[in-house]
Amino acid sequence: MxxxxxxxxxxxxxxxxxxxxxxxxxxxxxxxxxxxxxxxxxxxxxxxxxxxSKEDLLRTLCHDGLKTFIAEAERAALEPDEWAAFAGFLRGVVQADVHSLTVHLAGTFTPTEQMNTDAELAGELAGGLLERARPRLRPDIGAADVTLLLEMCAAVRVPDVTRTGELRDRCLTVLLDGLRTGGALPGPPPAVYELNWRWLDT
Known part of the structure; x- marks a missing residue:
């Protein structure tokens, strides 16, 4: 051997x-x-x-998650059906558990210039998928709303990994149905600073 x-x-x-x-x-x-x-x-x-350093390790973990997010968005962009592309992208991100690290580690290290560049690309790709699906969404849904929904799914966690995946998929299915329901949502959409406050102390 x-x-x-x-x-x-x-x-x-x-x-x-x-x-x-x-x-x-x-x-x-x-x-x-x-x-x-x-x-x-x-x-x-x-x-x-x-x-x-620990910061180098944390930075690598989050950057890997960002790269996964980008890969899922690029893969979804190849889907011809706009809703299947949008929903498939969200499912891929949830299954990859990208946002668990973002929520836990934001503010614990200083992002590199490459990470900031990749974050801009991630936002552009996700925004493109959102706009493609726009005709089938609530009229006032924005990219920031989608970010919070992904964080909600990431918050679902039980000791069994398989069961965690099942529960997250159930939650995402309910959320996707809610995104397609007509009518305006209460209150204004999330502001940029409300999404990024965890990074402000780095």
Missing amino acids: RRPGRGEQAVRNNEAILVAAREVFLADPRAPVAAVAERAKVGIGALYRRYP
Whole structure:
């Protein structure tokens, strides 16, 4: 049996670190990096060689989530039916659990210039899908409303991972039906600062 080379082992270690970091910091964003190394079963030195600081690790986790969001939006844009594209995009983002990290880790690190650029791209792609679906939506639904709905789904979490996915899918189905119902919503839509307040202290 061929033993993995150093390159393969490094890739596996990095994957283990990121999976462990996601689990640890979702449970407690203030947890020490040592807890990540212990969960990943790698030495603390191996972790620091890849991520010199906790902030570097947090930044990587959130940037990976942002890249997943972009990939889901790009995939959905290929769907010819405007509602199937919009709904499929939201389901993909919820299933990937992108917003759990955003909610938990926002404000714990300083985003890079590339992250800010990717965030703008993510907003443009999501906005395009929203506008395509506009004829089948409530008249006053905006992108900020969709962001809050995704955060609502991310808040659903039980110990069983499979069951969490099922419950989130149920919630999203109800929310999608609500988006299509006629009539105006109460109160003004979410303001930009209401969505971004968690990042203001970084």
